[in-house]
Amino acid sequence: MIDLDGWVCPAPLRDYPTIVMGHGGGGKLSAELVEHIFLPAFQNGTLAQLGDSALLEVGAARLAFSTDSFVVRPLFFPGGTIGDLAVNGTINDLAMSGAQPLYLSAGFILEEGLPITQLAAIAERMGAAARNAGVTLVTGDTKVVDRGHGDGVYITTSGIGVVPAGLRIAPDQARPGDVVLVSGEIGLHGMAIMSVREGLEFGTPLMSDCAPLHDLVATMLAANPNIHALRDPTRGGLAATLNEIARASGVGVRIIEAAVPIPAEVRAACEMLGLDPFYVANEGKLVAFVAREAGEAVLAAMRAHPLGRNATIIGEVVAEHPGMVVARTGIGGTRVVDTLVGEQLPRIC
Amino acid sequence: MIDLDGWVCPAPLRDYPTIVMGHGGGGKLSAELVEHIFLPAFQNGTLAQLGDSALLEVGAARLAFSTDSFVVRPLFFPGGTIGDLAVNGTINDLAMSGAQPLYLSAGFILEEGLPITQLAAIAERMGAAARNAGVTLVTGDTKVVDRGHGDGVYITTSGIGVVPAGLRIAPDQARPGDVVLVSGEIGLHGMAIMSVREGLEFGTPLMSDCAPLHDLVATMLAANPNIHALRDPTRGGLAATLNEIARASGVGVRIIEAAVPIPAEVRAACEMLGLDPFYVANEGKLVAFVAREAGEAVLAAMRAHPLGRNATIIGEVVAEHPGMVVARTGIGGTRVVDTLVGEQLPRIC
Structure with missing residues (x-):
């Protein structure tokens, strides 16, 4: 039944003839799928910008439009459910523009x-997360797949937002001289999930940081609109972002x-599982690239907001080594912080 | 880990403690999920209108916003793939407003x-379907689930469209006196899929009618804007719509x-499998509720369009028996055309 009309895949995506877990890990394999499969097939400039959301002009309105599929396991985890995650995740993708x-x-x-009852609880949490964030869940669809072809529930949320006139925040807008800020401690969401899966227990349980960030972004923009790029470091963590x-x-x-805030429990869990916190997913944090002269004002505004209390400057943008991230280590050396090929997997033996 | 915060499911949804296939069938069980789970959880008037798409006012723009998840099996079928289906399906949900x-x-x-290569072929077909319909695929997301937790690929498409000023086409706008039109033969998509699954062969293979309907709708509106309700009879078929x-x-x-156009091959396949064509899914047809005085003009416009060549009037709206659909049968009697509880299943022995 497969009729390719003579069309062939544009490149042998590494050596994989089939989809592997790493294609969904937010690392190099994910990027290859987009570059080799989706961009050539869909052919348009908006998609090619690869922002967390697309910026569209509809009549006189400037809209942001975004989508995200959620397949997290377990469905219920410390600090959230797949439902609030799906709502906050798409809100955050919109907020990042x-x-x-x-x-x-x-x-x-x-x-x-x-x-x-699980579906009902998840829906209830979605509704609560939407109301909490001031957004409305206006349309939906439900499909059922046979047992053994899903994992309880998968949710795909899409969102529409309005972008204020004149604002242009996008992944390609960072400039040498910019300061790089993070809105708080990293690694909480990913390690909360991982701890449940691996059966780890700590004195203080790790809780997901799942939260909607649009109000924090609005507060930052009100302090100083000179913000060039924003991204929430989800899959692939801070390093991928x-x-x-x-x-x-x-x-x-x-x-x-040493400037990157990592909670002691995250550090401990990462050490036990052999993971690097820089690659662990977050769901309620953002990274901001801000014009140097605006840095202090934006930082102060973040710290005055409940979701940015532990915001801090972690670095800067330079003209050298374009496309590369370099970290100054605790012992005075430097290391390249690369993107992973696939996913970080916990040490299992 | 499930903390319901004291919240309980609003009603025992029939006797099912768990999700069954019928909850996705577009019949009564699907409606119960929406009414008992999603509407109370999401609490808003726009969702409660239950249109194929939500009508939103954003600034000066009137937007339609819609989403649909596609889980069809097989991924490649006569006349289409899950990719073009996902594109045309969401286009049609927008077009129905x-x-x-x-x-x-x-x-x-x-x-x-x-x-x-399958993913690439599906993406290519999506791109082609989008270009064919004049829409742009501007943003996306990819997740990977473990083997045995999916079915090759599931696709959720969402769409944004612009609704012309003054237009109000919605499921609650049909009025006594309206004529009911269908844009062509019914049952092709569903029976094309079912024939492949069941290994049926016919002289002329059944092909899905998968097509984008927005241009047909624009043509109808240009002929006479007095169209009250539109719906594409997908899951649950003509009867559900x-x-x-x-x-x-x-x-x-x-x-x-007898006025409902059913191709001979669809009728034959339905007879072999013990199915009623009125409940079989379509993907390139629409049902229109049109003010009586506009009926002839709209019908003529449909017949002049390639996707409405076999359009015909199949019935009318009456003030009697509200909420009920009644068919006059070939032998002069009448029968109630009800919605199914779940899905129509082929006879398997």
């Missing part, structure tokens, strides 16, 4: 056998390793 | 082990069974 998120859609793929911006903007990024 | 579709997003859930409009508008619908 400076947009005010307004409306969300939700597509559910349910697996036969999912307890109705810094690399994506460095590459899109054609600039180098230098960070001070 | 009279919107001009502009932008699409796509969320991919890939199963480990999917051949890359007529019932949904009857219920939303609080009117009765009367159809002449």
Whole structure:
């Protein structure tokens, strides 16, 4: 039944003839899929910008439009559920272009056998997260797949926001001289999930940082609109985010390793599992590339906001080594912070 | 880990403690999920209108916003792939509010082990379908799930369109006196899929009717804007669509069974599998509820369009039996055309 009309895949994507887990890891394999499969097939300049959301002009309105599929396991984890994650994740993708998120859609793929009470609890959390963020879930769809062809529930949310006139925040807008800020401690969401999966226990349980960031962004912009690029470091963690911006903007990024706030529990869990916190997913943090002269004002505004209390400057943008992220280590040396090929996997033996 | 905060499911959804296939069938069970789970959780008037798309006012723009998840098996079928289906399906949901579709997003859930060439072929077909319809795929997301937790690829598309000023086409706008039109033969998509699954062969293979309908709608509106409700009869088929409009508008619908165009191959395949063509899914047809005085003009415009060549009037809207669809049968009797509880399943022995 497969009729390719003579069309052939543009490049042998490394050596993989089939999809592997790493294609969804937010690293190099994910980027290859986009570059070799989706961009050539979909052919348009908006997609090619690879922002967290697309910027569209519709009549007199400037809209941000974004989508994200959520396949997290377990469905319920410390600090959240797949439902609030799906709402906040898409809100954050919109917020990273400076947009005010307004409306969300939700597509559910349910697996036969999912307890109705679990679906109800997830939907309830989605509704609560939307109300908390001031957005409205206006449209949706539900499909059911046979047992053994899903994982309880997968949710794809899409969102529409309005981008204020004149604002242009995008991954390719970072400039040498910019300071790089992070809004707080990294690694919490990923290690909360990983701890549950691996059965780790700590004195203080690790909780996901899942939160909507648009109000924090609005507060930052009100303090000083000279913000060039924003991204929430989800899959692939801080390292992937810094690399994506460095590459899109054609600039180098230098960070001070010791300046990156990492909670002791995250550090401990990472050590036990053999993971690097720089590559662990977050769901309620952002990285900002800000014009140097605006840095102090933006930082102060972040620290005055509940979701940016521990914001800090972690580095700067340089003209040297474009597309590369370099960290100054604790012992005075430097190391290249590369993107991973696939996913970071916990040490299993 | 499941903390319901004391919240309980609003009603025992029939006797099912878990999700069953019928919850995704577009019938009564699907409607119960929406009414008992999603509407109470998401609490807003726009969602409660239950249109194929939501109508939003953003600044001076009137937008339609819609989402649909696609889980069809097989991924490649006569007349299409899951890719063009995902593009045309969301375009059609937008078109059913009279919107001009502009932008699409796509969320991919890939199963480990999917051949890359299949993904590439599907993406290529999506791109081609989008270009053919004049819409742009502007943003996307890709996740990978472990082998045995998907079915090759699931795609969720969302779309944004612009609704012309003054237009109000919605499921609750049908009025007694309206004529009911269908744009062509029914049952092709569903029976093309079913024939492949069941290994049926016919002299002329059944092909999916998968097509974008927005241009047909624009043509109809240009002929006479007095169109009250539009819906593409996908899951649940013509019967579900007529019932949904009857219920939303609080009117009765009367159809002449013999007036509904059903191709001989569809009829034959349905007979072999013990299915009723009225409940079989379509992907390139629409049902229109049109003010009686506009009926002839709209019908003529449909017939002059390549996607409406076999359009015909199949019935009318009445004030009697609100919420109910009644068919006059070939032998002069009448029968109630109800919505199914779940899905129509082929006879397997």
